Amino acid sequence: MTTKSLFLLLMLPLAGCSIEAVKPWDRDLLAQEKMQLVPDPIENTLDEHIYFSKEASFGGQGVGGGGCGCN
Amino acid sequence: MQLNNKSSVRAALAAATCTVLSHPLQAAQSSDGWDVKGGLLYYSEADRVTVIAPAISASKTTEAGDKLTFRAIYDSLTGASPNGATPTNTPQTFTSPSGQSTYTTPAGETPMRDLTDVRIAVGLDWEHELSRLVRNAMSGNFSAERDYLSLSVSDTLSKDYNNRMTTLTAGVGLTLDVVKPEGGAPVGLQLINAPATGELEDDNQKTAVDVLFGVTQILNRSTLTQLNYSHTTSSGYLTEPYKILSVIDPLTGETVPDPSPTAPANTYLYRYEKRPDTRNSDSLYWKLQHQLTEDVIYFSYRYFQDDWGIRSHTMDLKYRYELAGGRYLQPHYRQYQQTAADFYRHSLVDNMPLPEFASADLRLGEMTSNTVGLKFGMPLQDGEFSILVEKMTQTGESHPADAIGIQRNYDLYPTLDATIVQIGYRTVF
Numbered sequence A: 001m002t003t004k005s006l007f008l009l010l011m012l013p014l015a016g017c018s019i020e021a022v023k024p025w026d027r028d029l030l031a032q033e034k035m036q037l038v039p040d041p042i043e044n045t046l047d048e049h050i051y052f053s054k055e056a057s058f059g060g061q062g063v064g065g066g067g068c069g070c071n
Numbered sequence B: 001m002q003l004n005n006k007s008s009v010r011a012a013l014a015a016a017t018c019t020v021l022s023h024p025l026q027a028a029q030s031s032d033g034w035d036v037k038g039g040l041l042y043y044s045e046a047d048r049v050t051v052i053a054p055a056i057s058a059s060k061t062t063e064a065g066d067k068l069t070f071r072a073i074y075d076s077l078t079g080a081s082p083n084g085a086t087p088t089n090t091p092q093t094f095t096s097p098s099g100q101s102t103y104t105t106p107a108g109e110t111p112m113r114d115l116t117d118v119r120i121a122v123g124l125d126w127e128h129e130l131s132r133l134v135r136n137a138m139s140g141n142f143s144a145e146r147d148y149l150s151l152s153v154s155d156t157l158s159k160d161y162n163n164r165m166t167t168l169t170a171g172v173g174l175t176l177d178v179v180k181p182e183g184g185a186p187v188g189l190q191l192i193n194a195p196a197t198g199e200l201e202d203d204n205q206k207t208a209v210d211v212l213f214g215v216t217q218i219l220n221r222s223t224l225t226q227l228n229y230s231h232t233t234s235s236g237y238l239t240e241p242y243k244i245l246s247v248i249d250p251l252t253g254e255t256v257p258d259p260s261p262t263a264p265a266n267t268y269l270y271r272y273e274k275r276p277d278t279r280n281s282d283s284l285y286w287k288l289q290h291q292l293t294e295d296v297i298y299f300s301y302r303y304f305q306d307d308w309g310i311r312s313h314t315m316d317l318k319y320r321y322e323l324a325g326g327r328y329l330q331p332h333y334r335q336y337q338q339t340a341a342d343f344y345r346h347s348l349v350d351n352m353p354l355p356e357f358a359s360a361d362l363r364l365g366e367m368t369s370n371t372v373g374l375k376f377g378m379p380l381q382d383g384e385f386s387i388l389v390e391k392m393t394q395t396g397e398s399h400p401a402d403a404i405g406i407q408r409n410y411d412l413y414p415t416l417d418a419t420i421v422q423i424g425y426r427t428v429f
Helices: A003-016 A041-054 B006-017 B405-409
Strands: B035-045 B050-061 B067-082 B092-095 B102-105 B112-129 B134-145 B148-161 B166-179 B204-220 B223-236 B244-248 B270-272 B278-291 B296-306 B311-322 B328-338 B347-349 B367-380 B383-396 B416-428
Touching: A041 B035, A041 B050, A041 B067, A041 B383, A041 B416, B102 B112, B148 B204, B328 B383, B367 B416
Parallel strands: B244 B347
Antiparallel strands: B035 B050, B035 B416, B050 B067, B067 B112, B092 B102, B112 B134, B134 B148, B148 B166, B166 B204, B204 B223, B223 B278, B244 B270, B278 B296, B296 B311, B311 B328, B328 B367, B367 B383, B383 B416
């Protein structure tokens, strides 16, 4: 599967969602810490470090980050 | 949302009027103090490595709205790691990379090299609002191990659109790593006991350039989604200097003895691995999170591919189940599947032409990895405490179709079982 077709496939769920306008004063739920895209940055960093060390794939959530020998 | 004091009310109001998208929300953090997070990782593989890694971060939001974060991690690693050689029907003796010592693997067992290392990593993030709708996040990272240095910088620009329902993000990252292998960097595919015929370097560099484009979208009052595309170009010394491959007999599958008349007993032929010196990879990452009445579902999927032939799918699911008093339980399931790199092979066959590249590093083989875990969190007066316990299992082709002779009797991709424990603590000073 090419990257382009996979991208289109992944966009399908978004296309199927109806987007409701959310006024700033209605964003109390989204503002909660547990609704942040990375609610626990340290846990996320340590997890990513493990998987980066043990698998051939990496990244996706952001750019940069520390490398390691991990041998 | 629990509003248990005035600062929480202020925080909620601030949160409601600022963006909730691509950067971590700062509303829950006091601009007067430091938001300090601590973590302790215990990672232990059965019969392999154990890692203990304390981590800390401290963030402060200034009156101007800038956010500074300092991060530090200390890794302590001990244990053993597969060196790439396959099991055979006799004991195998290996010389350490420094040439100073030897180790012997019993017959029928996967050869492992003992490891001891420490790694120190520090980082600094600076998030800055360029205008009402545009933010910039800069990051710098440095890490050091006995034989490895890494330096990286990144910059991410985000702009809100559509009444702050949509955020577009673009980022770039640069990484420079220096590999300083014990005993010098070996010449790829050379026999490990032979005198070096190529150029040995003390320092070997590799660089990586990442670019990322992302869109984050509020779907409704309780649902958020994110889609990122990223591309990484790596170049330089991408080989693992300590990984080797067995040279096996084309008929019996036995590891070929070292023919040198001065070779000690139980020494065989092995070659250093060699990987291409460039790698281009792409990933698509999609995340969807939705809050039910109180509970939250987090789902993410990543597709990854590179020009080494690796394709992978990663699915991650978490469910935050709220208990009384702000406590919560969070089950976690992650599944990862990858295809093998084009040049991955469990061994090299004697008297056959050498391939251009070869590696027996299990991490480049076809594999499936599953992680199952449970996290418990509870609020503290000015923060939170959490503990996470997970089990990770990696399985691969234990008995590949191209195994020869006695190799069919052995497990050529031993299962990796790891236990992961993370303790988290957060407070405000």
